Amino acid sequence: MAKRIQTIDLDCYYGDFKAVSDINIEIEPRSVTAFIGPSGCGKTTFLRTLNRMHEVTPGASARGKILLDDEDINAPGVDPVRVRSTVGMVFQRPNPFPTMSIRENVLAGYQLNGIRLSKSESENVLERSLTGANLWGEVKDRLDRPGGGLSGGQQQRLCIARTIAIEPDVILMDEPASALDPISTLAIEDLINELKEQYTxxxxxxxxxxxxxxxxxxxxxxxxxxGEPGKLIEYDDTTTIFNNPANQQTEDYISGRFG
Structure with a gap:
C-alpha cells in the first residue's frame, strides 16, 4: 500500500486544447500533497489524470508518463478500471448512492467489480472501512438506513469509507471539504492526517x-x-511554500496579490 507517484513530461488535453503542460512531479508514499492555485489553472484536471478519470470526459486525453511506483498507468494494455481500484478518488461534493444503505454504499466497489464476499468478509470490510473513515461509532447501529440520510460531513466520510473499502494505494481528493461546515471540515482534515499513515x-x-x-x-x-495551459510553478515542503517560496508568482498568490 501507499505507492510513489511520478509524472514525466505530462500534458493534459481537451480535444486539441492543451489544458495542462509539462508536469514533472514526484509524490512520496505515506504523505499528503496539496495542489493550490487560482481557478482554471489545471489542478483538478491534473488530479484526474492520476487515476485516468480525466479520459472519461469525451475528447480528453493525457500524454506523458504517470508512474505508480514503476508502472506507467498510461501504458498500452493497462486497464483503467484496475487503475481506479488502486488510485481511489473522493469528489468535491459528497455523493453516496442515494438508493443504497450505508452498508451497501461501503461495499459498492466490490459489487461493481463483480466480487462476491462472504457475510463475515463483508462485515470485516464494513467495520474496517467505517473505522478508517472515523464513522463506525456514529453509524454502526443504523447500517441499513439510507446513506443519503447522513449529515453532509458524515456523507463525505462515508464516501471516504467507500473509497478505502477496496484497499487502494493512493487516495485523491478534489476539494473534499469545500461543501462542508467548519466542524465537518475539521473532521475531514483530522481524517486526512490519519489516512497518510497507510495511503498516499x-x-x-x-x-x-x-x-x-x-x-x-x-x-x-x-x-x-x-487560453494558455496551466503549469506547475513551484513544488516544495509546505512550510517553504508558505514562508519562503522561491518563485515570485507563488509569493504573490500566497500573499493574496492575485487569485
Missing part, C-alpha cells in the same frame, strides 16, 4: 489555510494567460 493522499484545495494544516508538500499551479 493528494488533495486539491482553494483553502490555503487547509493546505498549510494538512499537507506535507504543496504544489502551486498557475497559468500565464487566459
Amino acid at each position: 493522499v493528494v488533495i486539491v484545495t482553494h483553502n490555503m489555510q487547509q493546505a498549510a494544516r494538512v499537507a506535507d508538500r504543496t504544489a502551486f499551479f498557475n497559468l500565464q494567460a487566459i
Whole structure:
C-alpha cells in the first residue's frame, strides 16, 4: 500500500486544447500533497489524470508518463478500471448512492467489480472501512438506513469509507471539504492526517489555510494567460511554500496579490 507517484513530461488535453503542460512531479508514499492555485489553472484536471478519470470526459486525453511506483498507468494494455481500484478518488461534493444503505454504499466497489464476499468478509470490510473513515461509532447501529440520510460531513466520510473499502494505494481528493461546515471540515482534515499513515493522499484545495494544516508538500499551479495551459510553478515542503517560496508568482498568490 501507499505507492510513489511520478509524472514525466505530462500534458493534459481537451480535444486539441492543451489544458495542462509539462508536469514533472514526484509524490512520496505515506504523505499528503496539496495542489493550490487560482481557478482554471489545471489542478483538478491534473488530479484526474492520476487515476485516468480525466479520459472519461469525451475528447480528453493525457500524454506523458504517470508512474505508480514503476508502472506507467498510461501504458498500452493497462486497464483503467484496475487503475481506479488502486488510485481511489473522493469528489468535491459528497455523493453516496442515494438508493443504497450505508452498508451497501461501503461495499459498492466490490459489487461493481463483480466480487462476491462472504457475510463475515463483508462485515470485516464494513467495520474496517467505517473505522478508517472515523464513522463506525456514529453509524454502526443504523447500517441499513439510507446513506443519503447522513449529515453532509458524515456523507463525505462515508464516501471516504467507500473509497478505502477496496484497499487502494493512493487516495485523491478534489476539494473534499469545500461543501462542508467548519466542524465537518475539521473532521475531514483530522481524517486526512490519519489516512497518510497507510495511503498516499493528494488533495486539491482553494483553502490555503487547509493546505498549510494538512499537507506535507504543496504544489502551486498557475497559468500565464487566459487560453494558455496551466503549469506547475513551484513544488516544495509546505512550510517553504508558505514562508519562503522561491518563485515570485507563488509569493504573490500566497500573499493574496492575485487569485
